[in-house]
Amino acid sequence: MVQVKEGTLDSKVPDGPITEKWDRRRNELKLISPTNKRKFEVIVVGTGLAGTSAAASLAELGYNVKAFYIQDSPRRAHSIAAQGGINAAKNYPNDGDSICRLFYDTVKGGDFRSREANVYRLAQISNNIIDHCVAQGVPFAREYGGLLANRTFGGALVSRTFYCRGQTGQQLLLGAYSALMRQVHLGKVKLFPRHEMLDLVVIDGAARGIITRDLISGKLEAHTGHAVLLCTGGYGNVFYLSTNAKASNVTAAWRCHKRGAFFANPCFTQIHPTCIPVSGKYQSKLTLMSESLRNDGRVWVPKKKGDTRAPNEIPEEERDYYLERRYPAYGNMVPRDVASRAAKERCDAGCGV
Ligand SMILES: Cc1cc2nc3c(=O)[nH]c(=O)nc-3n(C[C@H](O)[C@H](O)[C@H](O)COP(=O)(O)OP(=O)(O)OC[C@H]3O[C@@H](n4cnc5c(N)ncnc54)[C@H](O)[C@@H]3O)c2cc1C
Structure with missing residues (x-):
């Protein structure tokens, strides 16, 4: 969670040319030894595509993870509703795509309000994400000859969308879920189903824990960790009629906002034309x-x-x-x-x- 100092947001975007910012940061970051990683506990709230991937990856790195979510299984997060596909600049159809073009289209698609350095990073690693998901067994659509297929999607003049018919989100979530469950069986991730985060514990300006309600028994619990990741998804339900799942209810983000986290423009919500x-x-x-x-x-x-x-x-x-x-x-x-x-x-x- 980003720390707030005297009303200004330090987004921690590294210096330098946009194409090098995050590569440089990766090289400059201090490494934590495998022995020490075991001593850290990370709380992940939400187990959609964001939370499940984060929890599985952190556990794979050696951290201890506690994952909380409202549904009875991570497989029921709203992410299963995503239909159309996931973009990557592989340029398989040879129609002129590149990391730079994916970056440009994404910034434009976000009404020029996104943090550009992070969008560039997203475009950079988009190709690795597809490889990673294929390795997890995600059944992306393929051409007759066996190569991964691409289709066009809104806002682009190239075909760069990888998809699984109309169930891309569900298939991606099943892939991430299998990686998560591997870590659960290795004892690195502990799952807390049917738990809703009610409040954030902040110590010296840093998020160090959460208060949850067990949705079956109603019991309130406090959980501590060295870091808290908020992966609680969208908040489309504030607009009443929405394609978002019922659990996409903004409560977690709102409570963090009340504890000092900045909340960007809430109108920055996507609209589906279909x-x-x-x-x-x-x-x-x-x-x-x-x-x-x-x-x-x-x-x-x-x-x-x-x-x-x-x-x-x-x-x-x-x-x-x-x-x-x-x-x-x-x-x-x-x-x-x-x-x-x-x-x-x-x-x-x-x-x-
Ligand atoms: C109909 C539809 C189609 C879409 N199609 C596409 C597409 O084709 N391609 C694309 O890229 N995107 C698509 N999207 C957008 C995409 O699905 C979402 O942006 C993405 O799934 C969000 O993932 P997430 O992990 O952030 O959140 P979610 O999957 O919503 O997961 C949120 C998690 O947080 C938990 N949670 C929430 N509040 C709390 C709380 N207070 N305490 C504890 N746990 C909590 C929930 O239980 C859940 O586990 C689509 C969206 C919709 C609505």
Whole structure:
């Protein structure tokens, strides 16, 4: 957790040119000897893709880990809902991709608000992540000849998305979960299912523990560690209707904020342009049609307002492929926020179906 000093955020981004910052930091960091790693205890809150990977990796390095989560199994974290895929700059289709282009598209896709040095690092290690997941057994889609397949995705003019049909998140989580359970069996990770973090313990400005509630018995417990990792996911539910799981409830992040951690712009939330609209008051979740629909198919509305004909009765010349019309370069593959706004504009104009 980042320490706060007199109201300023020290993001600890290293100095130097953006392409070298984190490589330099890795070389400069003091190593901890394997004997000493065993003496440290790390608390990981949340076991989605972020928490499960962090817990398994830290344990593999030799640290002792305690992992807390709301569900009864890490396999039920919201991450299983991720459908479309994971980006990496492998440039397998030879369509001009590079680490620099992935970096640029990601910064742009984040409305230029992301911390650029960290995005560059993400782009740099994206290729290793794919190799790592393949080694874990994640069944990415493959071409007929056996090579890993790529598809296009919103906000990019290249094909760099690795995917497992419409269940990429679930398959990635199963891979990470198997790495985690290996460490559980080795005694390096202790799992705390059905435990909700209620508060953060801060000592001398550093996070040193958490207060949890056992969701079965209601018992309150205090757990201490040398460091606390918050991997508690998104908070889309504050907007009421959301594709996020019910446990994506912002409580952990909010409590850390109350204890002094900075909270960036809460409006920095992604919008899915391919949600199915609510069908009644009883519906508490939005359902997502995979965004791969945007590349495997074409998006259109009737040109005529209030057209009640069935889609297959509307001839080609009476269809408005509004994304292709408005954005000739990207077409259906414009970034999500652009696609969502364009869809709303068409619906508000009376062309929705
Ligand atoms: C429908 C949908 C489709 C998506 N598709 C894609 C995609 O194709 N590609 C992509 O890259 N991203 C996609 N995303 C986004 C992606 O799924 C998320 O960004 C990612 O899964 C978040 O992972 P996480 O580990 O941070 O959080 P989560 O998977 O949400 O895990 C959070 C964990 O924290 C625990 N937790 C929360 N609060 C507490 C608390 N107070 N105490 C204890 N534990 C707590 C939960 O139990 C859970 O274990 C999609 C998102 C949605 C909603």
